[in-house]
Amino acid sequence: MPEDLSLSNLQPAQPREDRKRVGRGMGSGKGRYSGRGIKGQKSRAGSHMMRAGFEGGQMPLTMRIPKLRGSTSKDAMPVGPFRTYTQPVNLKDLDRFAEGEEVTPESLKAKGLIRTIRKDVKLLGVGELTTKLTITVHAASATAREKVEAAGGTLTLLKEPKVKKAKKHKAAPTAEAEEPEETTVEAPAEAEAPAEPEPESGE
Numbered sequence: 001m002p003e004d005l006s007l008s009n010l011q012p013a014q015p016r017e018d019r020k021r022v023g024r025g026m027g028s029g030k031g032r033y034s035g036r037g038i039k040g041q042k043s044r045a046g047s048h049m050m051r052a053g054f055e056g057g058q059m060p061l062t063m064r065i066p067k068l069r070g071s072t073s074k075d076a077m078p079v080g081p082f083r084t085y086t087q088p089v090n091l092k093d094l095d096r097f098a099e100g101e102e103v104t105p106e107s108l109k110a111k112g113l114i115r116t117i118r119k120d121v122k123l124l125g126v127g128e129l130t131t132k133l134t135i136t137v138h139a140a141s142a143t144a145r146e147k148v149e150a151a152g153g154t155l156t157l158l159k160e161p162k163v164k165k166a167k168k169h170k171a172a173p174t175a176e177a178e179e180p181e182e183t184t185v186e187a188p189a190e191a192e193a194p195a196e197p198e199p200e201s202g203e
Helices: 091-096 105-110 142-150
Strands: 087-090 121-124 134-137 154-157
Touching: 087 091, 091 142, 121 134, 121 142, 142 154
Parallel strands: 087 121, 134 154
Antiparallel strands: none
């Protein structure tokens, strides 16, 4: 018959282990260096409270790897003014709208097709459109515009598309270019030396 539990015989189901008591003299079994080794950073107090990514003072990995320089570089996407905020919407998702209904960023959010109206909406030509809709979005692909107009609908952009500037190519010199005429310069005539007087002969 088990003994009745009382405050005098309470004990944990698993016996507790005594914690390591370091720094209690040479005869304690953990004296002298107290399990920290000999010198070094990790033998000091507070040495294990290092920030994430700390590599002992050497150049950390985040500084060793190459970076894409410049906040205004197209290679630094999506950083800088070239950051893209458009939310894609496919044509096949517009089947939730009835015939003749108006499609705007607000109505797209109400239908659950986009998360927020703070970001631009771009219409993509994925899928087919069979209903006539009046669509007003920020941007659209050429395929999406063709399919919307083919279904009898209209597409209005809230932002004018950027026109890419054509690069000016320098005209290559033609092979039949006229060669410059050779000009000859006549050398100046040498001045005649004065005749020397004949010596007088004495009689």
